Amino acid sequence: MAAFPTQAETVIIGGGIIGCSVAYHLAGLGHRDVVLLERAQLTSGSTHHAAGLVGQLRGSANITQLLKYSVELYDTLEAETGQATGWKMNGGLRLACNAERMTEIARQATTAHSFGLEMHLLGPAEARDLWPIMDISDVVGAAFLPTDGQVNPADITQALVKGARARGVRIIEDCPVTAIDVVAGRVAGVETPHGKIACDAVANCGGQWAREVGVLAGVVVPVTSVQHQYLITEPIEGVSRGLPTLRDPDRLVYFKEEVGGLVMGGYEPNPLPWAVDGIPEGFHFTLLDSDWDQFAPLMEQALARVPALETAGIKDLINGPEAFTPDGNFILGEAPEVRNFFVGAGFNAFGIASGGGAGRALAEWIVGGEAPMDLWPVDIRRFGSHHADPDWVRARSHELYGKHYTIAWPFEEHESARPVRTSALYDRLKSQGACFGEKMAWERPNWFAPDGVAAVDIYSFGRQNWFDPVGAEHRAVREAVGLFDQSSFAKFVVAGPDAEAALSWICAGDVAKPPGRMTYTQMLNHRGGIECDLTVSRFADDQFYIVSGTGFRTHDFAWIRDHIGDLLDARIEDVTDAHGTLSLMGPRARDVLSRVTDADVSDAAFPFAHCRDIAVAGATVRALRVTYVGELGWELHFPIEHAGPIYDAVMAAGAADGIANTGYRAIESLRLEKGYRAWAADIGPDYTPQEAGLGWAVKTKSNIPFLGREALAERAAAPQTKRLACFTIDDPAVVLLGRETIYRDGERVGWLSSAGWGYAVAKNIGYGYVRNEAGVTRDYLESGTYELEVAAHRVPCQIHFEPLYDPGMKRIKC
Numbered sequence: 001m002a003a004f005p006t007q008a009e010t011v012i013i014g015g016g017i018i019g020c021s022v023a024y025h026l027a028g029l030g031h032r033d034v035v036l037l038e039r040a041q042l043t044s045g046s047t048h049h050a051a052g053l054v055g056q057l058r059g060s061a062n063i064t065q066l067l068k069y070s071v072e073l074y075d076t077l078e079a080e081t082g083q084a085t086g087w088k089m090n091g092g093l094r095l096a097c098n099a100e101r102m103t104e105i106a107r108q109a110t111t112a113h114s115f116g117l118e119m120h121l122l123g124p125a126e127a128r129d130l131w132p133i134m135d136i137s138d139v140v141g142a143a144f145l146p147t148d149g150q151v152n153p154a155d156i157t158q159a160l161v162k163g164a165r166a167r168g169v170r171i172i173e174d175c176p177v178t179a180i181d182v183v184a185g186r187v188a189g190v191e192t193p194h195g196k197i198a199c200d201a202v203a204n205c206g207g208q209w210a211r212e213v214g215v216l217a218g219v220v221v222p223v224t225s226v227q228h229q230y231l232i233t234e235p236i237e238g239v240s241r242g243l244p245t246l247r248d249p250d251r252l253v254y255f256k257e258e259v260g261g262l263v264m265g266g267y268e269p270n271p272l273p274w275a276v277d278g279i280p281e282g283f284h285f286t287l288l289d290s291d292w293d294q295f296a297p298l299m300e301q302a303l304a305r306v307p308a309l310e311t312a313g314i315k316d317l318i319n320g321p322e323a324f325t326p327d328g329n330f331i332l333g334e335a336p337e338v339r340n341f342f343v344g345a346g347f348n349a350f351g352i353a354s355g356g357g358a359g360r361a362l363a364e365w366i367v368g369g370e371a372p373m374d375l376w377p378v379d380i381r382r383f384g385s386h387h388a389d390p391d392w393v394r395a396r397s398h399e400l401y402g403k404h405y406t407i408a409w410p411f412e413e414h415e416s417a418r419p420v421r422t423s424a425l426y427d428r429l430k431s432q433g434a435c436f437g438e439k440m441a442w443e444r445p446n447w448f449a450p451d452g453v454a455a456v457d458i459y460s461f462g463r464q465n466w467f468d469p470v471g472a473e474h475r476a477v478r479e480a481v482g483l484f485d486q487s488s489f490a491k492f493v494v495a496g497p498d499a500e501a502a503l504s505w506i507c508a509g510d511v512a513k514p515p516g517r518m519t520y521t522q523m524l525n526h527r528g529g530i531e532c533d534l535t536v537s538r539f540a541d542d543q544f545y546i547v548s549g550t551g552f553r554t555h556d557f558a559w560i561r562d563h564i565g566d567l568l569d570a571r572i573e574d575v576t577d578a579h580g581t582l583s584l585m586g587p588r589a590r591d592v593l594s595r596v597t598d599a600d601v602s603d604a605a606f607p608f609a610h611c612r613d614i615a616v617a618g619a620t621v622r623a624l625r626v627t628y629v630g631e632l633g634w635e636l637h638f639p640i641e642h643a644g645p646i647y648d649a650v651m652a653a654g655a656a657d658g659i660a661n662t663g664y665r666a667i668e669s670l671r672l673e674k675g676y677r678a679w680a681a682d683i684g685p686d687y688t689p690q691e692a693g694l695g696w697a698v699k700t701k702s703n704i705p706f707l708g709r710e711a712l713a714e715r716a717a718a719p720q721t722k723r724l725a726c727f728t729i730d731d732p733a734v735v736l737l738g739r740e741t742i743y744r745d746g747e748r749v750g751w752l753s754s755a756g757w758g759y760a761v762a763k764n765i766g767y768g769y770v771r772n773e774a775g776v777t778r779d780y781l782e783s784g785t786y787e788l789e790v791a792a793h794r795v796p797c798q799i800h801f802e803p804l805y806d807p808g809m810k811r812i813k814c
């Protein structure tokens, strides 16, 4: 037997499908000095007991692409490795049993088309033709995705192992990692009972053990173990080998064919946790006791769909634990706490489907040092400090598990594990009708219910109950003034003698301006894509104040910290929790502000894109003259203990002007009208500022070097293959939500990245990239005729090149 290795480029922890896929792909990228350590035997974790359904469609284009790649890989892996995989592309059928579910699957079909997947809507009888043994008496319709399939999970993993070994990866079983060495914030090696391995990078692919493995390195991996059951039957007459997988979300169950019988599982609303006090020693190739009481309600639903189950012989009721996460998405990427410590875990019962794509993406991330594409929905930097609390993670993950098959309503908020973080103004706003939403555990006012209206969302696929109240808030901001509590904004201070040099390198915009100036800027990755989108305000020669979106706090902090050069004397501090923020926006904002401060807030003394310390209600307030809603206004940042008095003073001063409490849903419609981009929707790591129409914010005309500059120059030399454009539909009966397909002259050219209703312009507004490999010029855009596919119907639309509202910025610079 070969000697135990003492050194490796990368050590992978975990020999489930994810670890093995990372190994296979790392080796494929030429990274051969790879060791995979498995504490017991390969596939002995969740992988061995998975049902093996492989679906592809997700809400994000790139995550869908990862799953699509899994299918392509599974299609060829047997031929490549000689290892049987049980893969078959038998298609996936999804049923709808009521009108709203039908709308949901029609919208899913449109999303599939947007992302380049074939998906057909079927009538009940057509669905039964594909799945003859089901009862369709309650079926309204169905959707069929022909390239979905199923696989044997252990076999596909062994095929990846074979491929990885053939490419030089060393795989060692019965070798638990017991400690992880971290030196100066960077991973240095792992320890096992057989010895230490020094390494440059570690990939934690520990499945439901990933939280414990993370702890060894001081990294938070918010996964929790949940029991998941499925039934296996003896052969049933009429079940053919080619039977598609079937998802019946209204009955909470799924089916697949197996050796002439059925596998049937489901997602109960009251999931059972497992191993709350830690996973027992020796848990491998182990199943939990079947829990028939827990499974009975699902069984009842399944019997109504497939009456033949009544008489079918039952082989087994499998109960296996699996790692679930608090948002239903898996976890990928470099941990913000430790450099070169990567995580690929928390696969929420779709790890087999994700295995190929997630493994490839993580391998590329390890080799390239940056996410290979926009992977924000699964990026480990989407989490915050509350994710370190296992109770919080469990409560929210159970909610997500229970909602796996319930209708995913537009604008749906989570209910569990709230409230956790409340702004200092929470009680004041609540008493005035605030209906709160939650982001990064912050309670934020989404909208304000007028007197006599309950402050609760009533969900539907049409206009929801908050539509009119938000319209009133929108108009208040356009016509008078509104006050937004944006205390959840991520806020950082970058300080030190080299702060300017550091930020000049990290920011694409010119931030090297004198104190008192504020800059809206992007931060770019090595591909020229937009990693961060934020404002940088200079308050002193050696001090910059940075404001970014609530959800991007961990990501942006890590990005800035990691790109301040080692030789520079500058540091970043997160001051989010110390500062409250109120945004005063609207044509009367100056009148109101001047009543609560002695500072001169005239346009001459305090112009747009400037920042000043001003006194308000006994506090020193950092005032930033900026807007995300397209009106005259200021963001007021202040020590958190002053929040109440400042809010009261501003509201009292604005009473005569009709000042309104305003919330996040109004921000969304206001910014859509003005054409302001939203990171993680309209802009992100896959889009350059030029493609996003933000080229004006980049210092390309200067000769100052900045991260991403060379990539932008390279890309500028080639035709621009995508460009963000604005689309509108006048008919208020159409509801745009995002991900609708864009057609140009009848050809699919993209999808909407964000959308909503603009109350002042009285139109549906959508933003989306038009794509064309030969180039997207203004002429190309102008010469097309456009339609949007909305819930599987095509609707004519107009394209626009200027903001719909105040293109001349007259309302802002006044």
Ligand SMILES: Cc1cc2nc3c(=O)[nH]c(=O)nc-3n(C[C@H](O)[C@H](O)[C@H](O)COP(=O)(O)OP(=O)(O)OC[C@H]3O[C@@H](n4cnc5c(N)ncnc54)[C@H](O)[C@@H]3O)c2cc1C
Pocket: 013, 014, 015, 016, 017, 018, 019, 037, 038, 039, 040, 041, 042, 043, 044, 045, 046, 047, 048, 049, 050, 051, 052, 053, 054, 175, 176, 177, 178, 205, 206, 207, 208, 209, 210, 213, 228, 229, 230, 284, 318, 319, 320, 321, 322, 344, 345, 346, 347, 348, 349, 350, 351, 352, 353, 354
């Ligand atoms: C009942 C059930 C049905 C499912 N059905 C499907 C399905 O139909 N389709 C689908 O796509 N997915 C399904 N899944 C989900 C799928 O099984 C998982 O998402 C997937 O197997 C996760 O793979 P993994 O590699 O992340 O984790 P695992 O397979 O659990 O692998 C993690 C490995 O890490 C090892 N490890 C842990 N700690 C250490 C350490 N310290 N040192 C070394 N090694 C360590 C463990 O021993 C384990 O082998 C199902 C899951 C369950 C429970």
